[in-house]
Amino acid sequence: xxxxxxxxxxxxxxxxxxxxxxxxxxxxxxxxxxxxxxxxxxxxxxxxxxxxxxxxxxxxxxxxxxxxxxxxxxxxxxxxxxxxxxxxxxxxxxxxxxxxxxxxxxxxxxxxxxxxxxxxxxxxxxxxxxxxxxxxxxxxxxxxxxxxxxxxxxxxxxxxxxxxxxxxxxxxxxxxxxxxxxxxxxxxxxxxxxxxxxxxxxxxxxxxxxxxxxxxxxxxxxxxxxxxxxxxxxxxxxxxxxxxxxxxxxxxxxxxxxxxxxxxxxxxxxxxxxxxxxxxxxxxx
Amino acid sequence: xxxxxxxxxxxxxxxxxxxxxxxxxxxxxxxxxxxxxxxxxxxxxxxxxxxxxxxxxxxxxxxxxxxxxxxxxxxxxxxxxxxxxxxxxxxxxxxxxxxxxxxxxxxxxxxxxxxxxxxxxxxxxxxxxxxxxxxxxxxxxxxxxxxxxxxxxxxxxxxxxxxxxxxxxxxxxxxxxxxxxxxxxxxxxxxxxxxxxxxxxxxxxxxxxxxxxxxxxxxxxxxxxxxxxxxxxxxxxxxxxxxxxxxxxxxxxxxxxxxxxxxxxxxxxxxxxxxxxxxxxxxxxxxxxxxxxxxxxxxxxxxxxxxxxxxxxxxxxxxxxxxxxxxxxxxxxxxx
Numbered sequence: 114x115x116x117x118x119x120x121x122x123x124x125x126x127x128x129x130x131x132x133x134x135x136x137x138x139x140x141x142x143x144x145x146x147x148x149x150x151x152x153x154x155x156x157x158x159x160x161x162x163x164x165x166x167x168x169x170x171x172x173x174x175x176x177x178x179x180x181x182x183x184x185x186x187x188x189x190x191x192x193x194x195x196x197x198x199x200x201x202x203x204x205x206x207x208x209x210x211x212x213x214x215x216x217x218x219x220x221x222x223x224x225x226x227x228x229x230x231x232x233x234x235x236x237x238x239x240x241x242x243x244x245x246x247x248x249x250x251x252x253x254x255x256x257x258x259x260x261x262x263x264x265x266x267x268x269x270x271x272x273x274x275x276x277x278x279x280x281x282x283x284x285x286x287x288x289x290x291x292x293x294x295x296x297x298x299x300x301x302x303x304x305x306x307x308x309x310x311x312x313x314x315x316x317x318x319x320x321x322x323x324x325x326x327x328x329x330x331x332x333x334x335x336x337x338x339x340x341x342x343x344x345x346x347x348x349x350x351x352x353x354x355x356x357x358x359x360x361x362x363x364x365x366x367x368x369x370x371x372x373x374x375x376x377x378x379x380x381x382x383x384x385x386x387x388x389x390x391x392x393x394x395x396x397x398x
Numbered sequence: 399x400x401x402x403x404x405x406x407x408x409x410x411x412x413x414x415x416x417x418x419x420x421x422x423x424x425x426x427x428x429x430x431x432x433x434x435x436x437x438x439x440x441x442x443x444x445x446x447x448x449x450x451x452x453x454x455x456x457x458x459x460x461x462x463x464x465x466x467x468x469x470x471x472x473x474x475x476x477x478x479x480x481x482x483x484x485x486x487x488x489x490x491x492x493x494x495x496x497x498x499x500x501x502x503x504x505x506x507x508x509x510x511x512x513x514x515x516x517x518x519x520x521x522x523x524x525x526x527x528x529x530x531x532x533x534x535x536x537x538x539x540x541x542x543x544x545x546x547x548x549x550x551x552x553x554x555x556x557x558x559x560x561x562x563x564x565x566x567x568x569x570x571x572x573x574x575x576x577x578x579x580x581x582x583x584x585x586x587x588x589x590x591x592x593x594x595x596x597x598x599x600x601x602x603x604x605x606x607x608x609x610x611x612x613x614x615x616x617x618x619x620x621x622x623x624x625x626x627x628x629x630x631x632x633x634x635x636x637x638x639x640x641x642x643x644x645x646x647x648x649x650x651x652x653x654x655x656x657x658x659x660x661x662x663x664x665x666x667x668x669x670x671x672x673x674x675x676x677x678x679x680x681x682x683x684x685x686x687x688x689x690x691x692x693x694x695x696x697x698x699x700x701x702x703x704x705x706x707x708x709x710x711x712x713x714x715x716x717x718x719x720x721x722x723x724x725x726x727x728x729x730x731x732x733x734x
Contacts, residue, residue, distance in 0.1 A: 233414055233415075233418065234418065236414075236415050236418075237415050237418030237419055237422065240415050240416075240418075240419050240710055240713065240714050241419070241706070241709075241710050241713070242668045242669075242671045242672040242709065242710075242713055243668070243672055244672030244673070244675060244676070245671070245672055245675065245690075245706060245709055245710075248675065248690070248694070249426060249694075249702060249706050252694040252702070253426050253429045253430055254429075255430075325541065329541075329543055332543055332545075333543070333545065333676055336545050336676065336679070337675070337676070337679060337691055338695070339691070339694055349543075349545075352543075352545065352546055352549065356549060356680070359549055359552055359553050359557060360552075360556070360557050360564055362557060364553050367546070367549050367550075367553075368550070371543065371546035371549070371550065374543045374546060375541060375542055375543060375546065378541040378542075378543070379537075379538070379541035382540065382541050383537075
């Protein structure tokens with residue numbers, strides 16, 4: 114396992130862009146944790162006297178990135194927002210992993226009627242355009258970051274379940290599974306001890322690729338004002354509050370949160386792509 | 399298997415999915431925490447108004463009867479009456495559908511035409527600055543939040559340069575006779591070149607921002623597919639025979655490189671339909687995306703249900719068409 118990991122790291126390091134992306138992603142992950150301690154102001158404190166204050170480009174040192182339409186400090190909001198976006202991203206990964214793995218394992222391992230019913234249900238979920246599905250589920254569940262996490266995870270669970278099921282179908286025919294069964298192992302033992310460890314690689318790659326996408330959907334829900342409270346210092350919600358002031362020339366309210374979304378999505382996407390290439394090359398060897 | 403047999407098989411497989419979709423959409427209204435009638439009407443209403451709405455939505459009947467009534471009406475296009483506007487939901491959808499169709503189709507055209515053009519150029523001039531800039535573009539394009547891109551385009555082209563309008567489909571005072579509801583087409587039919595130009599200017603920024611992600615993906619797939627094909631023996635033979643390079647690229651290689659590209663284009667339709675919700679919000683584009691966001695905001699559940707079912711239905715239908723087209727291009731698929 115250790116030498117396999119080293120092999121993946123070696124191939125990954127050859128992709129310079131992916132290495133840069135990894136470090137940006139790492140910085141974002143650190144910012145998500147320490148951001149609130151670095152923030153100079155309270156991210157939700159309203160101060161109408163300080164509306165639309167420009168930032169460093171006009172020599173302001175009080176508010177580095179300026180203030181928004183309610184006088185809130187944009188730099189502080191962005192720092193808090195990093196934590197929110199990444200937290201939602203991780204939670205979406207965790208929910209998708211647990212439910213997707215469970216469904217895929219059960220469906221692939223047991224087959225038969227269970228498999229048919231589950232796969233039909235998955236087809237149904239895949240029949241909705243993803244954003245629309247997340248949108249109506251978030252709208253139905255109501256406002257709250259936890260509910261938004263669930264709504265976004267539902268986009269990915271069907272695809273992950275399909276990937277897992279596909280791998281399980283191959284793994285369960287392997288001689289070591291047969292041997293284990295011949296020695297009297299039960300289904301749960303075989304699934305957890307033999308099948309699960311051998312389907313994990315594609316799952317990990319899929320989950321890594323999903324992080325950037327999940328951050329983008331979070332921002333989209335925040336922007337549309339569905340599922341995420343519009344006062345939250347969430348990047349998408351910040352864009353939404355600055356949208357109407359663009360035509361007044363107050364560009365900083367929308368430019369900076371947008372750059373953060375872009376940077377986060379781009380770095381996690383490149384990281385995921387690099388990882389997939391590295392793992393694929395390992396599989397080929 | 400003949401194409402029509404494949405079509406029938408594909409259609410039969412779709413039926414259970416469609417019924418499942420309808421059940422989910424129907425259950426949406428019952429998944430709202432609390433009493434839907436309270437949420438829709440607010441607290442200060444008379445009992446009579448409550449009962450009337452319950453009666454109208456059929457909420458006083460057993461669940462399976464409610465579903466059957468809803469479904470049998472929905473497949474005939476009757477999604478009930480909007481709570482806010484008191485108009486039939488289907489009329490609300492139909493009056494906004496052309497705006498969304500026009501936006502999505504133009505975005506798809508931009509993505510396909512420029513995507514293939516850029517992808518082919520990147521492959522043809524491999525490892526040159528042209529190739530690198532195309533790779534860079536496709537890398538950035540797939541990660542950019544289109545709603546942010548739209549706002550930045552508004553700021554640059556509308557606010558700073560003043561070249562293009564900020565929002566809407568037409569300038570105030572411009573009129574186009576309604577035939578299809580697609581303003582570009584209607585303006586051409588009625589011979590109003592000024593109105594056509596105006597509609598085009600309104601469409602430019604929303605269509606471009608909506609197209610970006612798909613465009614980037616199509617560039618990427620076209621490039622790699624072309625590179626595979628260009629290393630084939632028959633391309634070398636064509637070149638050795640002295641066929642002009644443009645002919646090698648566009649006649650010999652492109653045709654065979656198109657199959658993966660067509661698959662990606664098919665997949666992009668779903669992305670565009672989702673993206674339209676965001677783009678329409680940024681540009682105040684009066685389409686279906688705006689309709690559902692407004693309906694969610696005011697808890698107009700018949701409209702929400704109607705739009706979701708309508709869009710999912712359209713999405714399933716489009717997928718069938720894409721599959722058929724694909725089966726026509728690549729007959730091996732029909733035997734799977």
